[in-house]
Amino acid sequence: MTIIGETVLPGQSKTINMEIARLHTMTKLKIPIIVERSRLEGPVVLFSAGLHGDEINGIEVVRQIITRKINKPKRGTIICIPVVNIFGFVNKSREFPDGRDLNRVFPGSKNGSLASRFAWHILKEIIPHVDYCVDFHAGGASRFNAPQIRIAPGNAELEHLSDVFNAPFTLYSKNISGSFRSACGKLGVKILLFEGGKSLDINEDITREGVQGAKRILAHLDMLNPKKTAHEAEKPPVRITSSTWIRARNSGLFQNKTAAGKYVQKGEVLAHITDPFGKFDKKVHAPYSGYIINSNDAAIVYQGDAIFHISQRVV
Template identity: 70%
Template sequence: MNAIKPLHLFGETILAGESKTISMEIAKLHTMNKLKVPIIVERSKLEGPIVLFCAGLHGDEINGTETVRQIITKKINKPKKGTIICIPIINIFGFINQTREFPDKRDLNRVFPGSKTGSLASRFAYYLVHEILPNIDYVIDFHAGGAQRFNAPQIRIEQGNSELKKLAEAFHAPFTLYSKNISGSFRSTCDKLGVKMLLFEGGKSLDLNEDITREALEGTKRFLEHLDMLNSRKKASEPKHTSVYIEKSNWLRAKYSGMFHGIAKAGSFVNKGDLLATISDPYGKVEHNVKAPHEGYLINVNHAPFVYQGDAIFHISTQLET
């Protein structure tokens, strides 16, 4: 194998075999305090792919941040060959404030590819696209469900992309969900630039879940092993489950407002007519049953203590890949 070429990020050079933490500084807090986004780079002395593991596009999705943190602390990010870049928190503003959005109220995952002179979120997107992505071959972007909605561990890819499907098969999450790229998203921009991305979803916002983190870590090791990048001191586990590929799914929405008592668990298979939850008034007079409209896997379950009419409460598969 050939030696690795120098890597240049944000004006700094990282050589073959070098470990370095780079600080991305784009804007200060309103108090004028500096705000740095750490980028942790680990390089082998051998040529190979450059992989980015990132989280925190949405500042309240902290389980993704915990996953990338453990990738670092468990030294999974020390590659056998190539380079691994870790960004545990991209939206550092949202992480501080425990909010999904940037201070400008924009969703970072809807403003890509961004603008150098645009809004704060747009500027962050711009620098990710122009400073990071030109160097990257593969990305795993770790997310969690928002607004108290708990995602079963899943990989999301666009249908019809055979290379992404091979990567998803290597990761081997319990579920692989085919979903279209959303305009303005990080995933859509990666696709346009030829960067191969897996989007991992698991857990919910403002919550840490050990089972979700474990699935993400084991999948990451299998992903790196597939690329022949996994450090020889680490071992990728054999999956203990089959991976279910979901072609179509829909949301079941609340028909009533009230206190929400969830019964069915994320990741479970339900049959038509199974009791999923009840919605009750707080005075003990009314209780409505929520039943499965058809059979399928529950890939997202609402954990909110109360819901309003029309709220999304269960995400259920309608068609599996055969």
């Protein structure tokens, strides 16, 4: 296996640093690609995070996979990239320095924008080796995602892998044009997108779900290190085939009463929106019964802001 000119033989461990550009200060920024190969042949699994530089919880999941030596496979190869968007991570920002969202520019271009060049190198140098990928994300803009796997509808193999990962929720959503998930799918990589927590935050429960799910995937592929154990989940994931956003009808202070992951009844009070002067108190009601799969933790909201993501149809 050769990545960016570095060869990794069966039984070898190697950290390969991908350098594509520098900061404006001429400081080098390296993206460590951590490769662990077994002496036994088997699949290649990629665990990636930090595609958005401010989504720290996913980075923590991959970090734990490495530090707990879960990435040392019984057979096959495990590639870990804890921080894909190293520029955004340095700046605690979602975007690249050129203002672009890396997760909207795939497959990228060798001579395009900075983000586009990164996307091109990832697809050219790494993805051709990969059979399976779990890409870890978190909610943005103070919105907390319940732990969930997102897959495109109509793919029985991904449905099965999602059941194996066994996050509390599986959300069916179409691949977005320009996304890493879409690009991997077109290249034949079986990819699961994990969402959990919110940006610039680390949550132990979310991290635990991510790590345990990764272990279940490796156990399913007969790749899990024999010294490690994949714990079975207590119940299968809730499959959500349709969902919608509840938006704020007023601007004001947001008094959120409902955590992500909760099942609510139609008409239930989810939150209050108040003004700072004690003039009004507007209740936010559930439009129908369903699971809250994203909950806004912001203290202030504006009219039209997305405040809750609620399931509409569950199978």
